[in-house]
Amino acid sequence: MNIPSKYLEEAVEQFSSLPGIGKRTALRLVLNLLKREPDELERFGDILQQLKSHVQSCSSCGNISDTAICSICSNEKRNHRLICVVEDIRDVMAIESTGTYQGIYHVLGGIISPMDGIGPNDLFIQPLVDKCAAGQADEIILALSPTMEGDTTNFFLYKKLHATNVQITALSRGIAVGSEIQYADEITLSRSIQQRIPFQS
Amino acid sequence: MNIPSKYLEEAVEQFSSLPGIGKRTALRLVLNLLKREPDELERFGDILQQLKSHVQSCSSCGNISDTAICSICSNEKRNHRLICVVEDIRDVMAIESTGTYQGIYHVLGGIISPMDGIGPNDLFIQPLVDKCAAGQADEIILALSPTMEGDTTNFFLYKKLHATNVQITALSRGIAVGSEIQYADEITLSRSIQQRIPFQS
Ligand SMILES: [Zn+2]
Numbered sequence: 001m002n003i004p005s006k007y008l009e010e011a012v013e014q015f016s017s018l019p020g021i022g023k024r025t026a027l028r029l030v031l032n033l034l035k036r037e038p039d040e041l042e043r044f045g046d047i048l049q050q051l052k053s054h055v056q057s058c059s060s061c062g063n064i065s066d067t068a069i070c071s072i073c074s075n076e077k078r079n080h081r082l083i084c085v086v087e088d089i090r091d092v093m094a095i096e097s098t099g100t101y102q103g104i105y106h107v108l109g110g111i112i113s114p115m116d117g118i119g120p121n122d123l124f125i126q127p128l129v130d131k132c133a134a135g136q137a138d139e140i141i142l143a144l145s146p147t148m149e150g151d152t153t154n155f156f157l158y159k160k161l162h163a164t165n166v167q168i169t170a171l172s173r174g175i176a177v178g179s180e181i182q183y184a185d186e187i188t189l190s191r192s193i194q195q196r197i198p199f200q201s
Numbered sequence: 202m203n204i205p206s207k208y209l210e211e212a213v214e215q216f217s218s219l220p221g222i223g224k225r226t227a228l229r230l231v232l233n234l235l236k237r238e239p240d241e242l243e244r245f246g247d248i249l250q251q252l253k254s255h256v257q258s259c260s261s262c263g264n265i266s267d268t269a270i271c272s273i274c275s276n277e278k279r280n281h282r283l284i285c286v287v288e289d290i291r292d293v294m295a296i297e298s299t300g301t302y303q304g305i306y307h308v309l310g311g312i313i314s315p316m317d318g319i320g321p322n323d324l325f326i327q328p329l330v331d332k333c334a335a336g337q338a339d340e341i342i343l344a345l346s347p348t349m350e351g352d353t354t355n356f357f358l359y360k361k362l363h364a365t366n367v368q369i370t371a372l373s374r375g376i377a378v379g380s381e382i383q384y385a386d387e388i389t390l391s392r393s394i395q396q397r398i399p400f401q402s
């Protein structure tokens with residue numbers, strides 16, 4: 001593409017650095033932005049620049065939060081001895097939207113995937129192991145997507161946790177094999193949590 | 202979606218205000234940005250904020266440019282009496298990439314579309330009419346997409362221009378009816394320009 005403005009080209013490069021956004025799509029987005037008022041672009045830019053300083057990871061569970069401890073971990077009414085392990089904050093959002101889960105979460109921030117070069121050390125795992133070893137949990141629900149990577153990660157966590165006397169369960173497989181937790185409908189997801197089963201390694 | 206951070210939510214709102222980007226996609230983009238270094242986000246924000254002050258419309262042809270007059274209009278080697286009328290700068294980019302067109306352009310910045318509330322007054326038309334009326338052009342090539350809106354716009358331009366003695370041609374229809382100029386392959390597009398035909402109202 002021969003873009004007739006180097007400033008436009010830089011903006012297109014920024015947008016096409018995002019996952020799933022090609023050059024053509026990026027150009028369409030930037031041409032749309034060019035039609036807006038300067039103060040709208042000012043605001044968009046400010047939000048990008050302030051994103052990382054405002055948004056943090058909950059130091060207890062790894063969920064995204066505006067505070068050091070997230071609103072779920074700081075909620076006294078939740079069962080802090082029941083911990084649901086998920087890959088991503090989008091899974092927390094999906095499970096929270098069912099309105100049926102009263103425990104807390106542990107967000108790994110990814111899944112073990114040798115193909116993508118992601119190993120256990122790249123994930124937020126140790127604080128979960130520490131909590132279990134310190135006797136702070138009764139039950140861990142493994143709620144990773146039923147894919148090969150999810151199974152690998154489940155097995156790794158099982159090996160780390162089974163000596164700690166914590167009960168390890170997994171979501172009931174109402175969710176179709178190969179599909180992602182975050183795209184499951186609320187009823188299926190809600191039932192999978194209620195009907196969770198002991199994890200079998 | 203119940204996003205656990207209001208700053209994250211604001212960023213998601215900004216991205217989902219872009220055409221074709223839903224909330225889920227926007228969240229995926231923002232989570233990707235969160236993994237970047239702060240100086241990368243700083244730069245992305247700066248580019249957005251400076252976009253409108255750096256990128257301008259060529260006052261002569263409506264093409265996007267870093268200068269008041271674009272590089273095509275200021276190129277003495279091009280034939281300034283041959284003007285190709287297009288909807289969008291992406292059409293300029295598509296025709297330029299064929300490397301076979303030596304005239305200049307006129308970028309309308311849209312197409313007449315009563316359905317979308319876009320009339321002739323919303324488009325960059327008058328400077329083209331003025332150029333033709335002043336005898337500054339020999340030939341106008343109508344290179345709008347062969348859709349109903351393109352035909353409507355062609356007919357409007359024909360009515361405005363046919364009294365000015367300028368020759369009005371249209372792209373040969375090697376391009377499939379209903380498809381967009383910018384997605385045509387270079388050979389088809391190149392041939393359509395060479396084999397342009399007198400415009401028939
Ligand atoms: Zn938390």
Ligand SMILES: [Zn+2]
Binds near residue numbers: 259261263271273274
């Ligand atoms: Zn120009």
